[in-house]
Amino acid sequence: xxxxxxxxxxxxxxxxxxxxxxxxxxxxxxxxxxxxxxxxxxxxxxxxxxxxxxxxxxxxxxxxxxxxxxxxxxxxxxxxxxxxxxxxxxxxxxxxxxxxxxxxxxxxxxxxxxxxxxxxxxxxxxxxxxxxxxxxxxxxxxxxxxxxxxxxxxxxxxxxxxxxxxxxxxxxxxxxxxxxxxxxxxxxxxxxxxxxxxxxxxxxxxxxxxxxxxxxxxxxxxxxxxxxxxxxxxxxxxxxxxxxxxxxxxxxxxxxxxxxxxxxxxxxxxxxxxxxxxxxxxxxxxxxxxxxxxxxxxxxxxxxxxxxxxxxxxxxxxxxxxxxxxxxxxxxxx
Amino acid sequence: xxxxxxxxxxxxxxxxxxxxxxxxxxxxxxxxxxxxxxxxxxxxxxxxxxxxxxxxxxxxxxxxxxxxxxxxxxxxxxxxxxxxxxxxxxxxxxxxxxxxxxxxxxxxxxxxxxxxxxxxxxxxxxxxxxxxxxxxxxxxxxxxxxxxxxxxxxxxxxxxxxxxxxxxxxxxxxxxxxxxxxxxxxxxxxxxxxxxxxxxxxxxxxxxxxxxxxxxxxxxxxxxxxxxxxxxxxxxxxxxxxxxxxxxxxxxxxxxxxxxxxxxxxxxxxxxxxxxxxxxxxxxxxxxxxxxxxxxxxxxxxxx
Numbered sequence: 325x326x327x328x329x330x331x332x333x334x335x336x337x338x339x340x341x342x343x344x345x346x347x348x349x350x351x352x353x354x355x356x357x358x359x360x361x362x363x364x365x366x367x368x369x370x371x372x373x374x375x376x377x378x379x380x381x382x383x384x385x386x387x388x389x390x391x392x393x394x395x396x397x398x399x400x401x402x403x404x405x406x407x408x409x410x411x412x413x414x415x416x417x418x419x420x421x422x423x424x425x426x427x428x429x430x431x432x433x434x435x436x437x438x439x440x441x442x443x444x445x446x447x448x449x450x451x452x453x454x455x456x457x458x459x460x461x462x463x464x465x466x467x468x469x470x471x472x473x474x475x476x477x478x479x480x481x482x483x484x485x486x487x488x489x490x491x492x493x494x495x496x497x498x499x500x501x502x503x504x505x506x507x508x509x510x511x512x513x514x515x516x517x518x519x520x521x522x523x524x525x526x527x528x529x530x531x532x533x534x535x536x537x538x539x540x541x542x543x544x545x546x547x548x549x550x551x552x553x554x555x556x557x558x559x560x561x562x563x564x565x566x567x568x569x570x571x572x573x574x575x576x577x578x579x580x581x582x583x584x585x586x587x588x589x590x591x592x593x594x595x596x597x598x599x600x601x602x603x604x605x606x607x608x609x610x611x612x613x614x615x616x617x618x619x620x621x622x623x624x625x626x627x628x629x630x631x632x633x634x635x636x637x638x639x640x641x642x643x644x645x646x647x648x649x650x651x652x653x654x655x656x657x658x
Numbered sequence: 659x660x661x662x663x664x665x666x667x668x669x670x671x672x673x674x675x676x677x678x679x680x681x682x683x684x685x686x687x688x689x690x691x692x693x694x695x696x697x698x699x700x701x702x703x704x705x706x707x708x709x710x711x712x713x714x715x716x717x718x719x720x721x722x723x724x725x726x727x728x729x730x731x732x733x734x735x736x737x738x739x740x741x742x743x744x745x746x747x748x749x750x751x752x753x754x755x756x757x758x759x760x761x762x763x764x765x766x767x768x769x770x771x772x773x774x775x776x777x778x779x780x781x782x783x784x785x786x787x788x789x790x791x792x793x794x795x796x797x798x799x800x801x802x803x804x805x806x807x808x809x810x811x812x813x814x815x816x817x818x819x820x821x822x823x824x825x826x827x828x829x830x831x832x833x834x835x836x837x838x839x840x841x842x843x844x845x846x847x848x849x850x851x852x853x854x855x856x857x858x859x860x861x862x863x864x865x866x867x868x869x870x871x872x873x874x875x876x877x878x879x880x881x882x883x884x885x886x887x888x889x890x891x892x893x894x895x896x897x898x899x900x901x902x903x904x905x906x907x908x909x910x911x912x913x914x915x916x917x918x919x920x921x922x923x924x925x926x927x928x929x930x931x932x933x934x935x936x937x938x939x940x941x942x943x944x945x946x947x948x949x950x951x952x953x954x955x956x957x958x959x960x961x962x
Contacts, residue, residue, distance in 0.1 A: 376961065380659035395705040395782050396659055400816050403663075403839040404860060411840055414671040434961040439668050441956055458962055483962055581872050584884065621861055622841065622888035623881050 357606025364642035365602035381461035388499035412620015434459035436487035452645035454494030519567035532559030572613040584627035591631035667955035675950040677897035683932035684893025700778035729910020745936040753803040769935040772796035774814025827851035833940035879917035
């Protein structure tokens with residue numbers, strides 16, 4: 325029989341608010357409202373994942389959604405994912421262009437390196453490029469040494485920045501998996517916003533540190549008054565953006581096995597409620613996460629088209645990129 | 659191990675040569691029944707266990723055997739009523755085990771292509787000589803029992819070595835159904851020979867639909883119609899391919915048949931649909947479009 329140490333019943337972080345200092349505790353309905361440009365009630369933010377799942381992927385420390393499944397070589401899953409980058413993405417682009425919607429493409433650096441013409445199409449469509457790590461087999465996770473993660477982020481941005489045709493300002497980790505230091509390293513690399521956390525409907529401020537980060541959560545998870553570890557200074561901070569896991573084609577259609585009509589209804593019901601909840605002085609964000617290898621299949625794309633037709637029929641919808649939303653939000657923070 | 663199989667270059671959907679199907683059809687439509695034999699006690703491949711349960715897995719074995727005893731005939735008659743020929747994805751040992759089924763398909767003018775010897779003999783870990791023997795067995799068995807030349811390939815249970823597609827092309831086959839990256843045929847880069855990838859959609863495959871995505875029969879019918887509607891609409895500009903891959907042990911269950919037949923009837927009653935076989939689509943593509951597609955494709959850059 326094992327036994328627990330005496331300090332198992334000590335609660336050093338038992339206090340008002342969060343059990344860490346990464347961000348403050350606030351409630352959505354008590355915040356000062358944000359007014360979107362043009363008096364819009366809803367900022368429509370669509371992110372489209374452009375992903376590459378290597379044939380030899382190791383799936384460590386876990387298999388991300390969409391990983392290879394069968395014995396090597398798993399041509400079945402490799403090619404079905406790659407379908408998104410050559411066929412599915414263009415159905416998504418067409419569906420958005422019909423309404424003049426520009427998306428934020430969340431791009432694995434490997435996609436930019438492998439398919440330069442796809443990134444050209446993304447730029448020509450006026451889409452924003454946000455970084456989605458190196459590829460779907462390079463996950464950020466708690467056991468990743470800080471120096472390795474710093475190098476991984478640098479390598480990713482070194483490839484994506486020239487491909488983006490402008491600054492890369494947003495970060496989405498592959499599979500939304502982070503280490504304790506990911507927000508710090510992403511901010512340190514000069515990015516402005518992070519899309520991994522799913523705890524809000526609106527942007528919020530995230531605290532970061534910079535310097536000689538250790539491999540423990542100590543640099544942000546600490547009891548009040550303990551100060552920072554040696555060599556660590558406050559960082560430039562990040563904006564956490566409400567990039568969803570539930571309003572996501574993979575979650576609804578693949579994981580939950582819901583129908584195309586269910587997916588369309590999820591989008592339109594989400595929109596209808598946010599639209600009622602919002603006012604020009606207190607806007608909301610309607611965020612949709614898409615994967616072209618899922619929604620870009622012939623039998624599924626109609627669900628997105630129908631939902632967008634419903635949303636764009638309304639007045640006061642501002643279709644924007646993540647960076648545009650971040651800028652509008654930031655300008656109104658005291 | 660390779661990071662990229664290297665079988666195709668990048669060819670974005672909007673920047674391709676236009677495909678023209680015979681008769682100006684928008685969609686080349688084909689149905690691919692997988693007529694399979696699973697062994698009760700197959701030898702073990704270290705990469706994959708044949709059955710989910712310890713041998714004898716009576717439930718899973720008999721679940722599949724149902725297809726040959728009962729389901730096939732129901733599926734066959736449904737297709738006959740819609741005037742749809744099948745392109746049989748054949749475990750060639752079926753020619754010895756159940757020649758009655760093979761004769762019926764041959765008499766109806768169906769194509770036979772290879773799905774390996776048994777669906778319980780996997781290609782992983784085979785030597786090149788063993789793999790060549792499997793392909794040669796398919797060529798010989800299909801020729802001897804049906805008189806047909808073997809042109810197409812879908813690896814047994816979707817199992818491979820890195821060289822499978824190279825060997826298939828080298829031994830004279832002209833198409834494979836093993837790549838799921840597209841809604842049009844495309845060139846496959848192989849060491850020798852001319853090989854096309856013909857779309858064989860896993861999303862439309864009754865095994866995936868029923869046993870992975872867990873949908874109901876009427877919903878399967880709805881999915882088939884939605885898939886067709888989109889490919890038909892897009893086919894106005896350049897020909898597309900729609901495939902329905904089937905398994906008699908799944909689609910041949912009485913409660914699943916009506917919804918399938920309704921969708922099949924919906925598709926086959928449209929104007930501008932080429933009711934084809936895999937071989938016919940491959941021949942047309944290889945003759946008229948293969949070279950142009952290969953020339954239009956962009957090289958894939960090195961991944962970091």
